[in-house]
Amino acid sequence: MNLYEPLLLSAQLAFVTMVILILAGTPLAWWLSQTSSRWKPAAQAVVAMPIVLPPTVLGFYLLILLGPDGSIGKWWVQLTGSTLTFSFTGLVIASCIYSLPFAVQPIQNAFEALPRQTLERAWTLGASRLDAFFSVVVPLSVRGFVSGMVLAFAHTLGEFGVVLMVGGNIPGETRVASIAIYDHVESLNYAAAHRMSLLLLGFAFVVLFGMYVFNRRWSTR
Amino acid sequence: MRPANFFLFFALVAGPVLAEDPVSVAVASNFSRTFGELAERFSADTGIAVRTITGSTGKLYAQIVNGAPFDVFLAADAERPRLLEVSGRAAAGSRFTYATGRLVLWSRDAENCVDALRTSHRVALANPLIAPYGRAAREFLESAGHWEDIAGRVAYAENVMQVVQFVASGNAGVGFVAASMLNGPHMPAGACTWPVPPQSHSPLEQQAVLLAAAAEDKRVVRLFEFLQSDAAIDIIVRNGYGDMR
Numbered sequence: 001m002n003l004y005e006p007l008l009l010s011a012q013l014a015f016v017t018m019v020i021l022i023l024a025g026t027p028l029a030w031w032l033s034q035t036s037s038r039w040k041p042a043a044q045a046v047v048a049m050p051i052v053l054p055p056t057v058l059g060f061y062l063l064i065l066l067g068p069d070g071s072i073g074k075w076w077v078q079l080t081g082s083t084l085t086f087s088f089t090g091l092v093i094a095s096c097i098y099s100l101p102f103a104v105q106p107i108q109n110a111f112e113a114l115p116r117q118t119l120e121r122a123w124t125l126g127a128s129r130l131d132a133f134f135s136v137v138v139p140l141s142v143r144g145f146v147s148g149m150v151l152a153f154a155h156t157l158g159e160f161g162v163v164l165m166v167g168g169n170i171p172g173e174t175r176v177a178s179i180a181i182y183d184h185v186e187s188l189n190y191a192a193a194h195r196m197s198l199l200l201l202g203f204a205f206v207v208l209f210g211m212y213v214f215n216r217r218w219s220t221r
Numbered sequence: 222m223r224p225a226n227f228f229l230f231f232a233l234v235a236g237p238v239l240a241e242d243p244v245s246v247a248v249a250s251n252f253s254r255t256f257g258e259l260a261e262r263f264s265a266d267t268g269i270a271v272r273t274i275t276g277s278t279g280k281l282y283a284q285i286v287n288g289a290p291f292d293v294f295l296a297a298d299a300e301r302p303r304l305l306e307v308s309g310r311a312a313a314g315s316r317f318t319y320a321t322g323r324l325v326l327w328s329r330d331a332e333n334c335v336d337a338l339r340t341s342h343r344v345a346l347a348n349p350l351i352a353p354y355g356r357a358a359r360e361f362l363e364s365a366g367h368w369e370d371i372a373g374r375v376a377y378a379e380n381v382m383q384v385v386q387f388v389a390s391g392n393a394g395v396g397f398v399a400a401s402m403l404n405g406p407h408m409p410a411g412a413c414t415w416p417v418p419p420q421s422h423s424p425l426e427q428q429a430v431l432l433a434a435a436a437e438d439k440r441v442v443r444l445f446e447f448l449q450s451d452a453a454i455d456i457i458v459r460n461g462y463g464d465m466r
Contacts, residue, residue: 063386063390063392064390067390067391067392068342068391068392069390069391070391082342083342083343083392085376085392086343086376086392164379165383168343168345168375168376168377168378168387168392169348169376169377169378169379170375170376170377183348183350183351185279185283186277186279186280186350186351187279187350187351188279188282188304
């Protein structure tokens, strides 16, 4: 088995998931940080649920929902002619759910830490809401965005249980690094398992270390 | 029986037997239901309590290598027991084939399982790298000349249980499962089953070993003898394994 293919696939999956989560998670995080709706606690609970739920629960429901008999899967089959389970697209959907809180929560925390007056000052200076968001809110929330991106990426790399349940272990499509390592261990190929595990171990340390270094520099500026 | 009564009964009848540690048996998942029947029979006959630990052969093997306190290992293959014997973790000469698995093609919806191999969007088999039934399935597909056609449509499951999951949930049209699973209590109804010719793949020998630390334990030796008795083989064959007598 190719050593790098699963690692590359994991990186692709993590990257696509991260991009989608930042794009979709930012408006969600903004709404959560600003709203006083009585639905806020419920929305927060839904966002945080993947942290608490075992991957088996997500995997089990996704297998049913994304399958050709499931409500999402059926629609997808009609639209594209292929099924979502055992496909890269299916893994992206699964990962977006699985890593959602890791992207949304740091961004939301950053938004909530913004002084209210800063925003109001921008508005009174005539900036549109969107303009104020991009020229004031985003630059002041860089730490949150960096944390959200790094954690969404890294957490998707670490995904295992959900992929095991809906991936189908297809080389180049759904056999990501964590699954390949599991196969190597199960088939007693400890040398290959070590090589990949060490790479992931090193990588995980480097990205998290980088994130904390960045956050410290940023906060002491 | 009310719980309180049950405990009283348990304390009076089973108490003396349980006073010593039960015999610990690590059982490959595909055999766990069959072994449940065997253990019940064995305990009823001898008064020796048996504790069952189920899991995949690979995981149980790793646990044994790392010192898990099992007395007997019923694997789904011949390889892990052989490795345990070679490394001295299993009692030398204790290894034997307790069951021979039978591979079955199974579908939830298709009328004809063999046709479904050609037409299904996905064909599920256990990962040949780690699961004996997956390796056998692949060998059959190769020997029948289907592999080239099917390779791009395969979804690999972790084991035969997950093959059933993939097929039962409609995610795969057809899959290779173990015959021993077909009559299981939670097995969904299938539209077709087709026994794969056993000569088309290497035999699914499931071997047992006595682990070295338990080799002197008379109770464990009795269990081992029981597993090779006619009474036990009858139960094993009734559960869908091949009859080697």
